[in-house]
Amino acid sequence: MLDSTDTRLLAALQKNAHLTAQELGELLNLSPSQAGRRRQRLEAEGYIQGYAARLDAAKLGLAVQGFVQVHLGSHGPEQSASFARLVSTRAEITSAWTMTGEADYLLRVYCRDLEALNTLIHDVLLTHPAVARVQSQIVMAQLKRDAPLPT
Incomplete structure (x- = not known):
């Protein structure tokens, strides 16, 4: 069970994962050791799954962000597992969800x-035997970056 101090700690770390135990303690009115122990407990309990750097896609030469809806022609467990394996091998697919509604998958x-x-869609996705069709949307501008989760 999370208390209000835990939720404030999680909110602070989502804004800046580099906060030291000293800085967390100051923000939360705790000693550095208490703040550090809380962080360790939240990591051990799986509330904090890891830490990552946010990179600038444009500076890395990734000029096109898109969403691709994938519609399967057959829906057996083998086809789904095979498609999931394909998705896991492609670095340009940064997120993937199974969906309700018309599309079976949504890929970022x-x-x-x-x-x-075009190569990803035509030479990789559409050549998979379970894929019947895809629809893509190209992001023109991102109005809001991936935001921290509400705590």
Whole structure:
């Protein structure tokens, strides 16, 4: 069970994962050792799953962000597992969800350019035997970055 101090700690770490135990303690009115122990407990209990750096896609040469809806032609467990394996091997697919509604999967992709997106769609996704069709949407502008989870 999380108390209000835990939720404040989680909110602070989502904004800046580099906070030291000293800095967390100051924010939460705790000693550095108490803040450090709380962080360790939240990590051990799985509330904090890891730490990662946010990179600038444009500076890395990834000019095209898109969402690709994938519709399978057959829906057996073998086809789903095979498609999941394909998704896990492709670095340009940064997120993938199974969906309700018309599409079976929603993929978030980052590519160098439109040619690379075209290759991903036509030479990788559509060649998978379970895939019947795809629909893609290209992001024109991102109004809000992936935000911290509400705590």
